């Protein structure tokens with residue numbers, strides 16, 4: 129085992145490189161969900177994330193809500209907000225109009241994605257006849273519209289539609305060469321998969337940051353279902369840790385915090401300095417991870433004006 133002085137995760141904030149964190153939300157569907165959304169945003173904003181992002185529902189179904197949420201986050205908290213944008217099922221003109229709407233609202237960060245067909249990721253993707261062909265094509269289009277900071281997706285276990293590793297990494301490279309600034313990964317639970325992916329990308333000449341997307345396990349069953357759909361493996365050890373905890377929410381939450389903390393701590397020790405946390409619009413595990421990564425709420429000084 130490494131000595132503490134060789135582990136970045138065991139250094140104080142003063143001695144280790146700054147860790148950067150971003151949080152991802154989805155646009156709430158109901159008034160009750162919206163209340164929880166804003167509660168979470170206001171609890172996480174004081175950690176001063178580099179940015180927070182709000183997803184874009186399948187086929188543009190959340191277009192207005194995504195824009196409303198990112199605009200209000202920026203206005204109310206001062207935190208930079210990124211809007212996700214997909215090109216599935218839409219013409220270039222429609223997608224460009226959404227991007228111009230982001231730009232006009234002062235949103236200069238976009239997470240640019242292809243999206244999935246309405247029948248799910250298992251079905252072949254057929255671009256709209258007048259639409260962007262894929263995420264790389266979309267990034268090129270966005271670059272023509274404005275000086276956005278653009279993130280794209282990366283898949284440490286390969287995208288389910290990538291036939292082999294060469295295609296996977298080629299596709300990542302195409303997106304970055306088209307003008308994206310960084311990649312954010314799909315959730316993964318095996319750190320070696322992520323580290324190997326980064327090695328493959330670097331060997332292919334990719335220099336942009338590949339930020340690990342960390343999924344705290346709020347609900348093991350839900351996450352396992354989602355993982356099966358998006359090609360993320362659930363290792364046996366992980367399933368064992370949550371086995372039998374469906375009706376024990378407190379233990380489930382503690383195990384989830386331990387698993388996520390272990391994952392980010394190992395990555396910090398491997399030299400990773402940027403993290404993207406999938407919050408599912410909930411604050412406790414995201415706040416705990418912020419702590420583990422050394423981020424603090426700013427506590428007002430008693431007596432200060």
Ligand code: FAD
Nearest residue numbers: 183184212241242243262263281287289290299312313314
């Ligand atoms: P692309 O990078 O375009 O490619 C996906 C696959 O197609 C790859 O296998 C690639 O190899 C193959 N491919 C692409 N171009 C070619 C080509 N020219 N020839 C051959 N093969 C090609 N979905 C949403 O609906 N809304 C969201 O807000 C959202 N946010 C996300 C955020 C992150 C961080 C991640 C990781 C995913 C997100 N997704 C979202 C899911 C995403 O839309 C799906 O994973 C989708 O299946 C792929 O999108 P992409 O941008 O990676 O596609």
